[in-house]
Amino acid sequence: MKMTRSWWLLVIVSLGVMIPFAAPYLTFDAANSRVNIAPGSVQYPLLVTHILLAAAALLTGFTQFIPRIRTERPQLHRLLGRIYVGSVLISALLALPLVGYMDDFAKATGFAALALIWLFTTYKGYRAAVRRDFGAHRRWMIRSFGITLVAVSGRLLVPILLLTYALLHGFSLPEGREGMVEDVLNVNIWAGLIANLMIVEWAVLKPKEQKA
DSSP states (O other): OOOOHHHHHHHHHHHHHHHHHHGGGGGTOGGGOSSOOOTTSSHHHHHHHHHHHHHHHHHHHHHTTOHHHHHHOHHHHHHHHHHHHHHHHHHHHHHHHHHTTOOOHHHHHHHHHHHHHHHHHHHHHHHHHHTTOHHHHHHHHHHHHHHHTHHHHHHHTHHHHHHHHHHHTTTOOTTHHHHHHHHHHHHHHHHHHHHHHHIIIIIIIHHHHHHO
């Protein structure tokens, strides 16, 4: 698979979205957290570890689709693949207890669904590789990486969701600007998850199946 301009654009946009988001957590100071932290709890260390491992999954995931690494350096491909799988499994498992700290039901269920689908698709991809079913391995890892990219798409969709909110309310803000932003941030995970699943299944995998 040739690395197209759109692929490199995806890499640049993803890094442009995730670096500013993750940067405050590199200080390891709970005061810089973007979410409210429960005092005296394990929430902050769980959150930081989850975010850093998700970032590792994003970076190593991109490398898995570079043909020169996959074909010319298979050992490096497998090593980076193991790092990706390990990062996803631990990050997704850490996401589950974090759900308990979320007050909004839509946000909590979206975060839980994202973590469970992330675990499932990555496990299926790993098991396919162990069985040396590389066709299934590739399809499931594309699905897994599509879920990894929800961290990016969920944030990119925020302006569209804000516009949708305004349209649905006749461009009035019944709960004020802060209420609008809060409502949007409570559903952007669901929006990113649905959008990425649709893109992967119908825009990425289906055309490949038709060619086969």
